[in-house]
Amino acid sequence: MSILKIARMGHPLLLARADEVDDATAPEIQTLIDAMTETITDANGVGLAAPQVHVPLRLFVFHVPVSRAENGKALPMQAVINPLITPVEEAGKALGWEGCLSIPGLRAAVPRWNRVRLSGQNEQGQAFEETLSGFAARVVQHETDHLNGVLYPMRMEDFRLFGYNEELDRYGQELL
Numbered sequence: 001m002s003i004l005k006i007a008r009m010g011h012p013l014l015l016a017r018a019d020e021v022d023d024a025t026a027p028e029i030q031t032l033i034d035a036m037t038e039t040i041t042d043a044n045g046v047g048l049a050a051p052q053v054h055v056p057l058r059l060f061v062f063h064v065p066v067s068r069a070e071n072g073k074a075l076p077m078q079a080v081i082n083p084l085i086t087p088v089e090e091a092g093k094a095l096g097w098e099g100c101l102s103i104p105g106l107r108a109a110v111p112r113w114n115r116v117r118l119s120g121q122n123e124q125g126q127a128f129e130e131t132l133s134g135f136a137a138r139v140v141q142h143e144t145d146h147l148n149g150v151l152y153p154m155r156m157e158d159f160r161l162f163g164y165n166e167e168l169d170r171y172g173q174e175l176l
Contacts, residue, residue, distance in 0.1 A: 049146030
C-alpha cells in the first residue's frame, strides 16, 4: 500500500492545506504550541507541524540540536505561525536525508533549498524574518510542506534513495 494511500486513510489533514492562524496569541494557540513542544521533545524529533497532530492550522515548532547545527550553533525550540518560505535561489539545492514522525521507520534523500528566508509570527504574535541555511533550512521547508499538504516523498526525484531506516543504516548511507 502506498504511503499516500495510508496518509489519506489515517490522517487526511496531512494532504490538505492548513488554515491561517487568526490570532497567534489566543490561549488555545498557546496551549497547542506547548503540547506540540512536549510532543516533539518526547519523540526526539526536530520539527512538528499542527496538521501532524490533527489541527489544520499553519503552525509548526522546530529546533536544531547542536549535533545537527552548522558551526555548532544550536537553535532553541521555537514556534512559527503563518510561515512564508522564500528560497535564496543563488544558494541552490542539495539532497539530504529526511524522515518524518508521520511516516515512521522510513527516510529518503530529498532535494531542498540550501538557504531560505523564513518569515511569520512567533508565539508572542510578533512578526519576524530570518535567513536559515543547511539543516535548519531543510527542517523549516519540511514543516512548511506539511502545512501545504505535501509529504517528503512527494518531493523526491530518485526513489532508489528511499527506504527503511535499518536498511539504509546498514547499506544505503553511502548512496549520497
